[in-house]
Amino acid sequence: MNTARTPLITFLFTLFLLGATGTANAQFLKKLGKAAERAAKRTVENRVERETSKKTDAALDSILEPGSKKKGKAPQEPQPEALPRDNNPNGSAPVPGDQSAPPPTSNENNNNLKVYSKFDFVAGDKLLFFDDFENDFLGDFPSKWNTDGGGEVVQVTGSDQKWLQLKMASYYIPDVPDLPEEYTIEFDVLPLGLDKQTSSSAKLHVILDDSDAFGYGKNSVYAYLPFVQYIASGIRIWGQANGKRILDNTITADVREEMRNAPHISIAVNKERFRLWINETKYLDVPRIVTPNIINTLKFEAKGFKDGEEQLLLSNIKVKAGGVDLRRKLMSEGKVSTNGILFNSGSAKLQPASMGIIRQVSQVLLEDASLNLKIVGHTDSDGPEEANLALSQERAAAVKSALTSVYGIDASRLTTGGKGEREPVAPNDSPNGKAQNRRVEFIKQ
Structure with a gap:
């Protein structure tokens, strides 16, 4: 073992053996310098080199997860690999499907379903594309996607679910076959680091386009999903046909709570008609905006998030043809x-x-x-x-x-x-x- 790291390791062991609490761990993490943090990460990665107790090992894992913030600055939100298992104590996004939370009672589950009882989205009947990144390695860019800016597959603490972490101002294009006249799109979004300082320009652009090139073509539809928290900015819908803008409107809606709590997004396209739901609520229903038989590509673009402090993750992307009655x-x-x-x-x-x-x-x-x-x-x-x-x-x-x-x-x-x-x-x-x-x-x- 590198002896230069010995004082740091000894200090960490002593800290935990003295019974440091979760609060002390958090305070320690805030003060941990970047160089020491990197050394601590390497210590965890190479812990097979030493003989330590399981209790000490677990304690190390609890604070030395990748993705901590810069020196001297308290983290506003845990990073993907370090998202807490608890039940959203500080307004952070919950871990979808996290089985660490107590299961709801049957009455709670029924009440939750009743909220969705008028939900009228029906997925298509023929699967064209699905990706939960199950077959991709953590840290790699997913094999069934293209981008002009990078990105990587990550996990959040407390869940085996994998996510695609987006980079800002970059396009992400899944390998979906040409979209038919009628189809549905579904995906989950997980934002990290949102707070009252999150910019009003922090948005996810869901794009339907006539080209699989980066950017957008002469026939496009953009839905802008907002993540700003200090105001209710509404949901913008924009479209053009043959290079001429045919629609640009912002629907008044306060979706701040929904967007910070890992929403499920559903979209249905029926020829020219475009509909969009956030969880159980339909927010967009535009009868004539999609240019049929020309718009055939799905794209995503994230903009306005603060690098290193805010992140946007996608998973469970599903595209289906039709919309069977x-x-x-x-x-x-x-x-x-x-x-x-x-x-x-x-x-x-x-x-x-x-x-x-x-x-x-x-x-x-x-x-x-x-x-x-x-x-x-x-x-x-x-x-x-x-x-x-x-x-x-x-x-x-x-x-x-x-x-x-x-x-x-x-x-x-x-x-x-x-x-x-x-x-x-x-x-x-x-x-x-x-x-x-x-x-x-x-x-x-």
């Missing part, structure tokens, strides 16, 4: 399958954004009192087969519960079952294939 298909074909009903990883807890599809199914049942349905769950192949079978059954039961408790459907009209991983519709060797296999079927009885 489940009601019509169920009545005409007697069966419909969807992977737009989403659950927390490894659990049967419904994600509220799934309620658009469940709402459509409830409308079919309310319109035809003689109709009964069987709900069948399917999973991907991750995990033991028996566990997946049980999970698929539990997920089908969760959908039934939502139909009965949120929409008032008589439980006697619904039966449930599960097939686990036994009937895949795509290979389970990629995120795309797994996403297609995680699905729910509704079958007329």
